[in-house]
Each structure stands twice: as C-alpha cells, then as structure tokens.
Amino acid sequence: MNQTSSQPSTWSQRFESALHPAIARFNASIGFDIRLIEYDITGSQAHARMLAHTGIISAEEGEKLVRGLEQIRQEYRQGFFNPGIDAEDVHLAVERRLTELVGEVGKKLHTARSRNDQVSTDTRLYLRDQIQQIRVQLREFQxxxxxxxxQHVETLIPGYTHLQRAQPLSLAHHLLAYFEMGQRDWERLGEIYQRVNISPLGSGALAGTTFPIDRHYTAQLLNFSGVYANSLDGVSDRDFAIEFLCAASLIMVHLSRLSEEMILWASEEFGFITLKDSCSTGSSIMPQKKNPDVPELVRGKTGRVFGHLQGLLVLMKGLPLAYNKDLQEDKEALFDAVITVQACLEAMTILLREGMEFHITRLQAAVNEDFSNATDVADYLAAKGVPFREAYNLVGKVVKTSLAQGKLLKDLTLDEWKGLHPAFEADIYDAIAPARVVAARNSYGGTGFEQVRRALQTAKNRISHKNADD
Structure with a gap:
C-alpha cells in the first residue's frame, strides 16, 4: 500500500493552505528515516502500554493500539507498507496507517507525546542496537x-619510525598493537552505550506534559537504564550521537592505519604480503597488476566518517534550546556512519582472515639487510660498562663507515669490532642476530617472544570474558 495520495495536514487549523510541493519534498525525511520504522513501532507500543497503565486511555484501547502497531510492523517486513513523501516522516506514516487499521482510537496514540521526544527515542533505540552490532564485529576483527x-610469534618484521627501518619486531607484536586499538574501540562504545541508553520519552515538545504519565514505566519497557532528568535536554541533546561519531571516527582511524600498512606491504618495494584474488582486483589496461582495493577503500571511507562528525558538531554548535528542524540533519550522517563502519570492519576482517598471506622468507630477508640492530650494539657496550652516550656515538660512526664500505654490521670481522672498541667479543654476533635482538626486548609490553606469548594469552582472556555490558 503505497501512501502517495494527497493527505490533509496534521497541523492545526491555524494553517489555511497546504505546503508548496517543492517545500513538502524539501521538508520530508521519510526517504531516510524509514530506517527507524521498527524502532518507532517499538517505542509507540511502549507509549501505548504506558497510556493504558496510567489510565490515560483504557486497557482495551491500549491493546488495540499495540496490536495495530504490530500489524504495521509485519506489513513493512512483508513489503506491503511503503509510505510515500506525503507522509513527511516515518512517525506520521505509522500514525496514519494505524488510524486506518484501528479507527479513531489510533488518534489517541500521540497523547502526551511530541514528535520531538518520539524521534529522540527512536534514534536512541536504533543506535543502541547498532553499537551492539559493531561491538560484535570488533570482537570478530580482534x-x-x-x-x-x-601463527607469527617468531616471525620477524622490520619495525619503523618515520617510515625508516628502526628495530626488528615480532610480527605478532605488530598485529597485537591493532588488537589493542580494537579493544579501546570496543570499550569506548560500551561507555557510549550507557549514555545512549537513556530515555527521553515523555519530555514532550520541550516542557513535559500535563498528563499523569509514567516515564520510568516506558523506560523499563524499552530496556532503557534511566530517563532524562530535564525535558529540554531530553529533546535537544545529540551528545550521544556526536560521541558515537567520535568513536566511529577512531575505529576508522585504526582501520585506515592498518590499511595503509597493508597497501605498503603489498607493494613490490616491500613484498611482505600477497593479496589473494578474492580480495583484490586488476587493472583495465595493465595485466600484471593486483590492486589493494579493500584497504584503499577503507582508507578513503575514513574521511567520509570524519565528515559526518564535523558536520554534526557544526550543526549543533549554534542551536538554541530546545528542538530545531536542523536536527533532522543528524540522521543521514548517523545512518551512513553506521553503515560505513560496519562495512569496513566486515571487509577488513575478511581480508585478514582469508584475503592475504605473509611472505615469511621476504620478511626474514628484510630484517637481515639493514642496520636496525645498531641500538643493540650500543646496548651491548653499555652492558659492559661503556657509557651509553659514548657507545651511541661510536656505533653511529660504525654505521657510517659500514655504509661507505657497503657492509652490514654482521659482516664486520671480530678484528674490526675490536679495533672499534676492546670491549667487543665474539658474542657480539649473537647479540645482533635479529631473532636475538627481538627476544632480548623482554620488558613488559615489549616485542620479546616471551612477552608476546603472555600478551596473546591476556588478549584471549579479554575477548572470551563475558562482561556485563556485552
């Protein structure tokens, strides 16, 4: 049943004529807020039950409203309810259809409620669900x-600072850095969930209502943890949406950083990974190419989510209390950010799980062909009593000389080492071997293999533990 016929306005008799068709189209939000329809129905059912519970309407009327709303839910799911632009928004569309189904009692649903607190409630119900879904996706990603x-505790990878070779790392240690970012994302969303999960229903347009409503009853029915203490704040607050967009932006930052590394790693210059055919595409004219589409798209979509955050901040910064039509603009940003984050998490999880593989031999060769063990030479001398700064300067000279001779530190003879400083012994070769360099960094949180194995176990415990807010 496509609701496209001309409908009388819901506004009071103060208005003598209908909206201009172009203004009606401009004003309408049904094109995007239809996404809220099931949340609107759920919130309206709770409101109807509360009206009956408090005696504002009869129990029979309340039940009739609840059943009618459920029928609309089923019609929508089956594709029979497709409100058109004349409905303006999803809330009016549902109310009109309800009145068609149950008669005059349908007009009682909006008693003691405004679209202002209604849409605020719907948005929170929606975002509450999406946060939980994203947290599940983050756990899969982790x-x-x-x-x-x-699989890669003892696989070595060059570590970088300033995108210059710095010190070798356990590949597992590198991957666990992204696990930690994901953990913060998961925890952050859990904290935001608590502030999303507050009911504005019953705030009315801005000042509450004269009816003897029970706001805590509807909050309980909708599994909200509490209610807004101030009706003005209840209808005009969008902090929760901004907080979510902040968290979404940080998720995208982390995915984008990993994407950038994977793009580099997949290049011939690095050659650390190979992308499988299932997660990459080719060139239309260069047959040899395999393009890292997934990480490139994630990197590109990151700016899109940032834009939504900036847009909502700018939207809110000048709004006086309470509700303003500007707030209609929060939804497309919120919906698109949710869709984008969920899609990027899914794509990156698939890419990591089945769309790429590490080149172990290339990684091993990479850590053997640089001076990333120079710090360990300085540490070696410092452990033998040479002041670290003196050792640091000496090793700098060694690197400079070795570069001029086309040598690596491992290529120096023992006589050459002793000529640099008498403290050098034959054990210098073991001290600068890449695996030894990594294993020696056994401080808490370091890349040493023992620490990495402990970190792995800790990480497993964290994601298997069932927190109260899961």
Whole structure:
C-alpha cells in the first residue's frame, strides 16, 4: 500500500493552505528515516502500554493500539507498507496507517507525546542496537588478529619510525598493537552505550506534559537504564550521537592505519604480503597488476566518517534550546556512519582472515639487510660498562663507515669490532642476530617472544570474558 495520495495536514487549523510541493519534498525525511520504522513501532507500543497503565486511555484501547502497531510492523517486513513523501516522516506514516487499521482510537496514540521526544527515542533505540552490532564485529576483527598473531610469534618484521627501518619486531607484536586499538574501540562504545541508553520519552515538545504519565514505566519497557532528568535536554541533546561519531571516527582511524600498512606491504618495494584474488582486483589496461582495493577503500571511507562528525558538531554548535528542524540533519550522517563502519570492519576482517598471506622468507630477508640492530650494539657496550652516550656515538660512526664500505654490521670481522672498541667479543654476533635482538626486548609490553606469548594469552582472556555490558 503505497501512501502517495494527497493527505490533509496534521497541523492545526491555524494553517489555511497546504505546503508548496517543492517545500513538502524539501521538508520530508521519510526517504531516510524509514530506517527507524521498527524502532518507532517499538517505542509507540511502549507509549501505548504506558497510556493504558496510567489510565490515560483504557486497557482495551491500549491493546488495540499495540496490536495495530504490530500489524504495521509485519506489513513493512512483508513489503506491503511503503509510505510515500506525503507522509513527511516515518512517525506520521505509522500514525496514519494505524488510524486506518484501528479507527479513531489510533488518534489517541500521540497523547502526551511530541514528535520531538518520539524521534529522540527512536534514534536512541536504533543506535543502541547498532553499537551492539559493531561491538560484535570488533570482537570478530580482534579474533582474526589474534589467530594471525598466534601463527607469527617468531616471525620477524622490520619495525619503523618515520617510515625508516628502526628495530626488528615480532610480527605478532605488530598485529597485537591493532588488537589493542580494537579493544579501546570496543570499550569506548560500551561507555557510549550507557549514555545512549537513556530515555527521553515523555519530555514532550520541550516542557513535559500535563498528563499523569509514567516515564520510568516506558523506560523499563524499552530496556532503557534511566530517563532524562530535564525535558529540554531530553529533546535537544545529540551528545550521544556526536560521541558515537567520535568513536566511529577512531575505529576508522585504526582501520585506515592498518590499511595503509597493508597497501605498503603489498607493494613490490616491500613484498611482505600477497593479496589473494578474492580480495583484490586488476587493472583495465595493465595485466600484471593486483590492486589493494579493500584497504584503499577503507582508507578513503575514513574521511567520509570524519565528515559526518564535523558536520554534526557544526550543526549543533549554534542551536538554541530546545528542538530545531536542523536536527533532522543528524540522521543521514548517523545512518551512513553506521553503515560505513560496519562495512569496513566486515571487509577488513575478511581480508585478514582469508584475503592475504605473509611472505615469511621476504620478511626474514628484510630484517637481515639493514642496520636496525645498531641500538643493540650500543646496548651491548653499555652492558659492559661503556657509557651509553659514548657507545651511541661510536656505533653511529660504525654505521657510517659500514655504509661507505657497503657492509652490514654482521659482516664486520671480530678484528674490526675490536679495533672499534676492546670491549667487543665474539658474542657480539649473537647479540645482533635479529631473532636475538627481538627476544632480548623482554620488558613488559615489549616485542620479546616471551612477552608476546603472555600478551596473546591476556588478549584471549579479554575477548572470551563475558562482561556485563556485552
């Protein structure tokens, strides 16, 4: 039943004529807020039950409203309810259809309620669900990182600062850094969930209502943890949406950083990973190419989510209390950010799980062909009593000389080492071997293999533990 016929306005008799068709189209939000329809129905059912519970309407009327709303839910799910632009928004569309189904009692649903507190409630119900879904996706993403890390505890990878070779790392340690980012994302969303999960229903347009409503009753029916203490704040607050967009932006930052590394790693210059055919595409004219589409798209979509955050901040900064039509603009930003984050998490999880593989031999060769063990030479001398700064300067000279001779530190003879400083012994070769360099960094949180194995176990415990807010 496509609701496209001309309908009388819901506004009071103060208005003598209908909206201009172009203004009606401009004003309408049904094109995007239809996404809220099931949340609107759920919130309206709770409101109807509360009206009956408090005696504002009869129990029979309340039940009739609840049944009618459920019928609309089923019609929508089956594709029979498709409100058109004349409905303006999802809330009016549902109310009109309800009145068609149950008669005059349908007009009682909006008693003691405004669209202002109605849409605020719907948005919170929607976002509450999406946060939980994203947290589940984050756990899947973390699990894939853990599985990869377990396979590569003793696989070495060059570590970088300023995108210059710095010190060798356990590949697992590198992957676990992204696990930690995901953990913060998961925890952050849990904290935001608590502030999303507050009911504005019953705030009315801005000042509450004269009817003897029970706001805590509807909050309980909708599984909200509490109610807004101030009706003005209840209808005009969008902090929860901004907080979510902040968290969404940070998730995208983390995915984008990993994407950038994977793009580099997949290049011929690095050659650390190979992308499988299932997660990459080719060039239309260069047959040899395999493009890292997934990480490139994630990197690109990151700016899109940032834009939604900036847009909502700018939207809110100048709004006086309470509700303003500007707030209609929060939904498309929120909906698109949710869709984007969920899609990017899914794509990156698939890519890590089955769309790429590490080149172990190339990684091993990479850590053997640089001076990333120079710090360990300085540490070696410092452990033998040479002041670290003196050792640091000496090793700098050694690197400079070696570069001029086309040598690596491992290529120096023992006589050459002793010529640099008498403290050098034959054990210098073991001290600067990449695996030894990594294993020696056994401080808490370091890349040493022992620490990495402990970190893996800790990470497993964290994601298997069932927190109260899961």
């Amino acid at each position: 699990s894939v990182l853990l599985n990869l890390a377990e």
